[in-house]
Amino acid sequence: MVDDQLSRVFAALADPTRRGIVARLAAGDATVGELAEPYDVSVQAVSKHIKVLGEAGLVSRTRDAQRRPCHLEAEVFDLMTKWIDRYRRQAQERYERLDAVLAEMQDGVRPTRNPQQGEAS
């Protein structure tokens, strides 16, 4: 279910080390050893993070996990941005409607802009 993957993706990115790994993989595939280097953590700890990222669909790697490089599946980002954009747009439209109502209220004080009644008549 998409909903579950979305939960897994958000949860996977709720950790700064895992976000760091994603950032590193955006620049290019890397082995677990290479990924562990900049962090003060063991290869085993990084492997665990990679597993979480893998279960979310964000990172793929072959069976021979210790040697084969990890690869970022960047299209999974679309899942998140689709969700975010939907509600951001909805909230945005609501603010715009509020702005329109406020503008109309201000127009009520000033001369009307209704073309039917025409300012010219």
Add this chain to the structure above:
Amino acid sequence: MVDDQLSRVFAALADPTRRGIVARLAAGDATVGELAEPYDVSVQAVSKHIKVLGEAGLVSRTRDAQRRPCHLEAEVFDLMTKWIDRYRRQAQERYERLDAVLAEMQDGVRPTRNPQQGEAS
């Protein structure tokens, strides 16, 4: 620190009920009671979810928490999309460079493609 808020925002959205609450608030402010209605959970459980969303900066409400409506702070989404877009773009550019290299390799084998004689010409 931005990094910590990013972790809190991702963690807050890693739960389907909390995402449902955000979706509801995108349509308009709502009280905790109103938010609890569609879910088979107690007002107290929703209050707890609102607290997590609040700590992430996604939802605001006044001191009089039980009665005052919750409000979505949609601009917090920007934090996430900025992070996502940065690494998506980086990965995308890498794929494009790969495509360019592949295209160049193919150009070396096949003759250069001539502009086709289309209907428009």
